[in-house]
Amino acid sequence: MEVATAVKLNRTVLAVILISLISGVLSGDIVHHDDKSPTRPGCDNDFVLVKVPTWIDDKEEDEYVGVGARFGPTLQSKEKDAHKTRVTLADPTDCCTTPKNKLTGEIILVQRGKCSFTTKANVAEAAGASAILIINNSTELFKMVCEKDEPDIDIGIPVVMLPQDAGESLRGNLQKNLNVFVQLYSPSRPLVDVAEVFLWLMAVGTILCASYWSAWTARESAIDQDKLLKDASDEYLSTGPYSSGVVEITTTSALVFVVVASCFLVLLYYKMSDAFIEVLVILFAIGGAEGLQTCLVALLSCLRSLEHAANTFIKIPFLGAVSYLTLVVSPFCVACAVLWASFRRHHFAWIGQDILGVTLIITVIQIIQVPNLKVGAVLLGCAFLYDIFWVFVSKLMFDESVMIVVARGDKSGEDGIPMLLKIPRMFDPWGGYSIIGFGDIILPGLLVAFSLRYDWLSNKSLREGYFLWTMIAYGLGLLITYVALNLMDGHGQPALLYIVPFTLGTFITLGIKRGDLLHLWTRGEPDRICPHVQLQSSGE
Template sequence: MKSTAAAVLWLILISVISGVVFAGDIVHHDDKSPTRPGCDNDFVLVKVQTWVNDKEEDEFVGVGARFGPTLDSKEKDANKTRVAFADPPDCCTTPRNKLTGEVILVHRGNCSFTTKANVAEAAGASAILIINNSTELFKMVCEADEPYVDIGIPVVMLPHDAGKSLKGSLGEKLNVFVQLFSPRRPVVDVAEVFLWLMAVGTILCASYWSAWSARESAIEQDKLLKDASDDYLSMEPSYTSGVVEITTTSAFVFVVVASCFLVMLYRLMSYAFIEVLVVLFAIGGVEGLQTCLVAVLSCIKSFEHAAKAFINIPFLGGVSHLALVVSPFCVICAAVWAAYRRHHFAWIGQDILGVALIITVIQIIQVPNLKVGTVLLSCAFLYDIFWVFVSKWMFHESVMIVVARGDKSGEDGIPMLLKIPRMFDPWGGYSIIGFGDIILPGLLVAFSLRYDWLSNKSLREGYFLWTMIAYGLGLLITYVALNLMDGHGQPALLYIVPFTIGTFITLGAKRGDLRDLWTRGEPDRICPHVQLQPSAE
């Protein structure tokens, strides 16, 4: 992370998924299929709880059809009903077996879904389960030439493996019962609240660390300038060290490179490729966690000597004794996460490593002025809209959402995300946010605090408080949109960028600081050693 190339590489790598905040699709809208009275239901997931010979067995997940009545949302209100297999299996003609309110299990094919439903209802079935011919769930719609649909029984499609299991039990002459219900997701889940707090807290920590480092560096520079010779005074002062400043050109290049990398992830998505990303994330997590721990421990007097004592290591240069002691712990943390990343508790390790990496990147990579920050976030704004929404027209699916979920990889999403399990959602799943939704706005927020501190502005008179509030509101609006869209992935920067940039520019213009903010990115300090004061010990 010391070199410019490494810092920019990490920024691109962990910011590719920037603009995705979602929590598992539960309701699916389909504007292409014909709708009419009796055929205008939303596609909802359905829980199919099974019993075999009065013993509770597996719970399967199906999808409800666009037609037919809606199912109960609560398990206690759903009826436990016997299952019968259709004869003939396709249920395109009147079943030979006599039905008295059973749920009929049928195969897909040979006639339309509405025909199967009408035949099953006429035969006396209370519901119909259609076995798909693949593991995916298919959206059952009405035929284009059907003028009116009036189906009075629920219609649910099951994946092939679920249907095969039920069919096998029926083939052995066992008594099979099912309970069909479609739980509704809560309007707000606690996971979203914690994820919001995590994102805001991460930017707060990163901003204060960045501003503190900039102020301490400026104080040291001012002391040297005060006592320096005329030759030294003629040199260009630098108030930060060990950081990488983004330029306008690099902001444009970032979007191009990130787009190429995102397409590569989309095209090459597989189990092996995810393993490569896991290794890269673990390496970045080790560096980020080590950097944060060393910075925190260095503030403790007991560790001051170890932090200031260095040893030269080939290819790495000077490394503090404290970093050498902390490194094995960081490596073990990353290794444990990688080994157990498929377990239900692995999200904790992923979030710890991710937050540490985000804070470190915001500390090392900086926006020098408002102009660069505006260009960077504007490019990211367009990047998100294109790869979340526009890419559907080119690739027939949202490229960024597919990559974020890790579809076709056999893994539960890529690791460059913060995630928290949904605690009160009957469907489970995770609420997630891409690293880029924190890092990219965080660069601008950190710049606002550095400017405030270097110009000795109070919290209310400065820009940090209002930019931070704008970020929080933008992210909050993202979650509101997420719930209004029934869990469909939302590009967070679509809401965050206008809030943060708009607030910053409006305040700058109103207070007369916009010229300095836009070009110089730092206050006009004629006597810097007088204006700046070190923080109290």
């Protein structure tokens, strides 16, 4: 028991480090900053992403992504309706004065700066351009709006901004006197992508599995403990309290979590690099392998044919007593983690990441427990404030959302950090992933698992208990998060902003209504007169 507990504690330390990194459901849209200007006639377009496929000397080349302006006509939504048009370089390049070259319907490529976006568009339209491509001065996309003191705008050509690297590539080809053609169109994004449905099911299913495993383990441990207490000898009583190998969160550790998580998030924000990402990948691979091993061993131990292998141990240096089943399973789990780490940049790597992530989450919820509702309320309350601060308030201090920057991996060469569950958007013409942070599953999952343990130890039915309603509340909270994500035009949303009020609010409200709140808040487990007898009947 002592060896198993030590191994679990090591896993817990690693898991806590991982969950401290990030939580939040985010979007991959690349639009920023300048959307505060009020709309008015001629300057009231919705911001849309624009596909810009290119041809160099009649050979199809890269496809870039731009963003449409608040002004000008809307673009076609289908590729077949978009015209293939020649691109020409503005002279002067800023297009703040009438171009020297004569235009006959070409798309003009200009550099950002020296005058307003609307001035460039008016000059280009007057010169005969059919559209204007503006090269941004950074790799991000900038939302183009009208100036506050400008009158009503009447611009008749589309205006699209390109990131700096895409624009410089086109300009380089034009300076070589190559023929450059592009199409401009903006396909519509589906209101709800199937990926979000599957991600919702994955999150809810993970908490369900983790909760039932945690409750089953707690009940079996309570049965064993009660039987030992009933038949206890003096020798047993002198050995001290029963050890279950479970780590209980305290109020202090819940508060420390926010401080540690915030410090680590700031460290990631400032020190994000390829090397730092590699460290996170290694940590995640180790934690994922541990989680996969724990889940597989527990699952295979239920088979009668493997029961002997699961209960037969061998001593290994530095590890202590390890079962033969664990020895057989461990190489497979390590191989899975190594394969994921090696191929993590491939399009199919999300499958391995999700498998490792789900098993790690289930293991964490199995090992770490909330002892009562008070600790659960403090933990989720702190996480609620943590999410809001680092997604929204941090913009005032850092000029950008720290949580979103870290989650997307904007300052590294990676497509976000690995401590996320993600599924590729299946019917989204813009591609990308729907993602959810580990914290958005683990933290509320700890409360949901506590509710099921309480129900089972109290012999409460599904309807009379707390688990069913807390689980439904979590599902609704996550669903509202995705609704908000779509209504907010893809801007990052802190999932705990919606999940915490639903889950914690439902639990506390039911506790008050049923008169159990004081008991849930302080003790967190029911009073049992004949504990082992009641629990056995519950198991039947």
